[in-house]
Amino acid sequence: MSNLTYAEVDLSAIRNNVKAIRKRVGEPVKIMPAVKANGYGHGAIQVSRACLDGGADALCVSSLEEGVELRDAGVDVPILTLGCLPVNAAQAMVDYGITSTVCEIDYANALSDAAVRLGKTTLVHIKIDTGMGRIGIRPNDTLDFARTLAALPNVLIEGMFTHFPCSDESDRSFTLGQIEAFRDTAIRLKRAGIEVPLLHTSNSGGILAFPEADFNAVRPGIMIYGYYPSDEVARSIPIREAMTLKTHITFLKNAERGTSISYGRTHVLKRKSRVATLPIGYGDGYPRLLSNKGEAVVRGTRVPLIGRVCMDQCMIDVTDVPGVGVGDEVTLYGGGYDFLSVSHIAEKVGTISYEVLCNIGQRVPRVYFNG
Numbered sequence: 001m002s003n004l005t006y007a008e009v010d011l012s013a014i015r016n017n018v019k020a021i022r023k024r025v026g027e028p029v030k031i032m033p034a035v036k037a038n039g040y041g042h043g044a045i046q047v048s049r050a051c052l053d054g055g056a057d058a059l060c061v062s063s064l065e066e067g068v069e070l071r072d073a074g075v076d077v078p079i080l081t082l083g084c085l086p087v088n089a090a091q092a093m094v095d096y097g098i099t100s101t102v103c104e105i106d107y108a109n110a111l112s113d114a115a116v117r118l119g120k121t122t123l124v125h126i127k128i129d130t131g132m133g134r135i136g137i138r139p140n141d142t143l144d145f146a147r148t149l150a151a152l153p154n155v156l157i158e159g160m161f162t163h164f165p166c167s168d169e170s171d172r173s174f175t176l177g178q179i180e181a182f183r184d185t186a187i188r189l190k191r192a193g194i195e196v197p198l199l200h201t202s203n204s205g206g207i208l209a210f211p212e213a214d215f216n217a218v219r220p221g222i223m224i225y226g227y228y229p230s231d232e233v234a235r236s237i238p239i240r241e242a243m244t245l246k247t248h249i250t251f252l253k254n255a256e257r258g259t260s261i262s263y264g265r266t267h268v269l270k271r272k273s274r275v276a277t278l279p280i281g282y283g284d285g286y287p288r289l290l291s292n293k294g295e296a297v298v299r300g301t302r303v304p305l306i307g308r309v310c311m312d313q314c315m316i317d318v319t320d321v322p323g324v325g326v327g328d329e330v331t332l333y334g335g336g337y338d339f340l341s342v343s344h345i346a347e348k349v350g351t352i353s354y355e356v357l358c359n360i361g362q363r364v365p366r367v368y369f370n371g
């Protein structure tokens, strides 16, 4: 491999994170990790296998294509797409045996037609909107919708779910209201004779802070990868970050005091320095907002990123690193350093760990290891 920049992913961390969730939710509750967006940037196929090794029961993706990628890789557990899909995805969804989220009758009809044509039964989960305001049937309309679905040939209602927008916030009241609305809706369906085997509401925040919302399945995302969804939520389950972003020094120079570094000359050396150039930039998803703010570790020494992050390169000040040389390994995210934790990086650039992870570019190879 000639790439000097890569993301190491410790699959044992992912496995153990799933096991830690299992310990909290107990055996009967199904764990359906979110492996969408290429496994939050870690690689969907490898992450999925690690989750299943750790005891996950099913997987959640966002699109038909993400589901097909897993099926083509031989993943044969239940896969649920979480978003609304266009009617022209219905035939392939049935064909690949991928479970659909439904909250629109046109799509449900298309699924039913396709399933009849193919002589198969297709599974659906009803999405209800109890407060996320994104997709879903309103709780009061759910019974009618479920009755319509239940009457569709070759369509089986396997699940019903909702999503929490603020389960990771210290104010619990909104989420508690959502749980109540969801439970009421499930009871109404049951009383009407509509059996829905899988009820699920919890994302990572829910799993950490609302055990009463386990129902019989949970959908952890960010926790699988080793991050808490926010600083406000109880860290009630021990998890470990799976990813370390690394690169290597490609160029090293001594530079005089007063030398300017990178575009815009936003950093001018205050002393005679050693400056190292790294082959990573915003084209790899390393945020340009880390210009003059990023940090790295070289030979165990914490060093600052200086000047603006370019598309493919950036510079660090390695004056205080004894013995530094071209080819030295540089850690940019993770590596067990708190100040390089992706949560910390996210805070620095005004976003969330999810976005920092998803932004790691396609040209950064993911390298997998265990423990």
Ligand SMILES: Cc1ncc(COP(=O)(O)O)c(C=O)c1O
Residues within 6 Å of the ligand: 034, 082, 163, 202, 203, 204, 205, 219, 220, 221, 222, 223, 229
């Ligand atoms: C519907 C749904 N469920 C579960 C998750 C997982 O959430 P988290 O990563 O916060 O655990 C997501 C993530 O965006 C989602 O959209």
